[in-house]
Amino acid sequence: MKSWLILFGFIFCLFHVQAQSNVIIPESYAAGNATVARQSDWIPFHNPALLENTSEAEVSMLVENRFAVNELSTIDASVQFPIDPVKLGVAVSHFGFSTYSEILVGIAIAHTFDKLLTIGIQFNYYGAYFSNEEGNKGTLLAQVGFLSELSPNWYIGFSAFNPTRQKIHYQLVIKDIPSVINIGSSYRFSKEFLWLTQFTKAVNSNLQWAFGIEYRPVDALTVRLGGYGSPFIPTFGAGVRINQFRINVNFEQHPVLGITSVGGLQYLF
Numbered sequence: 515m516k517s518w519l520i521l522f523g524f525i526f527c528l529f530h531v532q533a534q535s536n537v538i539i540p541e542s543y544a545a546g547n548a549t550v551a552r553q554s555d556w557i558p559f560h561n562p563a564l565l566e567n568t569s570e571a572e573v574s575m576l577v578e579n580r581f582a583v584n585e586l587s588t589i590d591a592s593v594q595f596p597i598d599p600v601k602l603g604v605a606v607s608h609f610g611f612s613t614y615s616e617i618l619v620g621i622a623i624a625h626t627f628d629k630l631l632t633i634g635i636q637f638n639y640y641g642a643y644f645s646n647e648e649g650n651k652g653t654l655l656a657q658v659g660f661l662s663e664l665s666p667n668w669y670i671g672f673s674a675f676n677p678t679r680q681k682i683h684y685q686l687v688i689k690d691i692p693s694v695i696n697i698g699s700s701y702r703f704s705k706e707f708l709w710l711t712q713f714t715k716a717v718n719s720n721l722q723w724a725f726g727i728e729y730r731p732v733d734a735l736t737v738r739l740g741g742y743g744s745p746f747i748p749t750f751g752a753g754v755r756i757n758q759f760r761i762n763v764n765f766e767q768h769p770v771l772g773i774t775s776v777g778g779l780q781y782l783f
Contacts, residue, residue, distance in 0.1 A: 538609050538618040538640065539675075540578035540588045543751050543764040543776050545726025546740020548710035550696040551671030553661065554728075555760075555780070558592040558605030558620065561673040561696070562634030563659035565603045565624035571595035574780040581772040585611040600625045603636075615643045620657070634659040634673075640691055642682060655680040655691060667702040679717065693717045698724070706730050710740065720744065738764065745769050751776075758782045 539559040542549045549560040556564045557576075573593045580586035592605035603622040610616055622636035636659075641652030659673035675694040682689040698712030710726040726740025726749070736753040751764030760780040767773055 538588065538607050538616045540576050540590050540607065541764070541766065541774060541776055543576075543738070543753070543762040543778050544740075545710055545728050545738035545751065546712070546724040546742050546749055547766070548698055548712035548724040548726045548740060548742070550659075550673050550698040550712050551661065551669045551700040552708075552710055553669055553671075553700065554708075556592075556594055556603060558590055558603065558622075559607060559618065559636075559638075559657070559675070561659035561661065561671055562603070562622040562636040562657060563624050563632045563661040563671065563673070565594060565601040565622055565634055566626045566632045566661065568594045568596050568601040568603070568624075571783040572780055573783075574778060576776065576778040578774065578776045580774045581768070610643070617641045622657070624659075629663045632661040634661075640680075640682075642689060644684060651682045651684050651689075653680045653682055653691070668699065669701075670697070670699045672697045712742075714742075 541547050542557045542560060544552050549557055553564055553567050555567060576590040578588045588607060588609040590605065590607040592603060594603035600623045605620050607618040608615065618638055618640050620636050620638040622634060624632060624634035626632040636657035638655050638657060639652060640655055641650050643650050655676045656678060657675050661669060661671045663669055673696045676691050677693060679693045680691055682691065694714060694716045696712055696714050698710065701709045703709065706729055708728040712724040714722040722743050724740065724742030726738060728736055728738050730736045734755045738751040741748045747766050747768055749764055749766040751762065753760065753762040758781055762778040764776040765773055
């Protein structure tokens with residue numbers, strides 16, 4: 515009984531302290547979790563416009579563990595590939611345990627009209643399992659993203675998750691699905707240094723900010739430092755390229771709840 519009380523206490527804190535994000539969407543391995551203008555690769559359920567960077571077929575898996583509690587883990591799997599004249603991505607994310615779980619399934623497309631405008635659109639199905647009596651409830655929701663090249667080294671990005679504010683209704687309870695808007699930029703000072711900034715606004719939550727630095731001393735290694743939110747949450751991570759594999763890890767330290775870890779594995783065909 516004590517372990518279940520601790521678990522539900524973590525979930526309560528998670529939904530209230532991190533109300534700006536949807537728990538079904540894993541935190542990324544980007545520096546500072548600033549993903550909206552990071553054109554390095556597409557991280558599912560963040561900015562669908564970043565699919566435009568897909569030049570070859572790729573499969574990936576991402577696992578997030580919040581605060582060293584197994585029941586607060588999210589698993590994400592995706593595949594992406596170019597189909598002229600668009601780029602296509604399919605992803606599924608699962609969060610939860612035996613008595614409560616969430617699933618998010620999405621299909622995204624992106625197209626660059628010119629270097630000044632890339633548009634991405636994603637259609638998602640969000641479902642939640644509440645109990646044996648209630649079963650599964652779900653709804654469809656949209657996601658849009660933009661990416662623009664201001665100069666060869668400077669990009670700005672925008673994304674909106676659930677802009678129509680879809681909700682799930684069951685009995686007399688309404689479950690809100692967060693509506694989140696992100697805007698940010700990336701600036702490459704050199705081949706080795708990338709600077710990321712981002713602002714995030716969720717409905718009924720305060721404006722959040724994020725920043726990050728990605729340093730690549732050699733082609734096969736990237737080191738990432740950043741932070742976001744209020745209270746401030748520092749992040750540290752690294753990425754390694756080994757032939758056709760990419761391995762990424764990230765750690766962030768919440769001042770109250772502890773460490774969240776993210777691990778990603780990609781394979782490029």
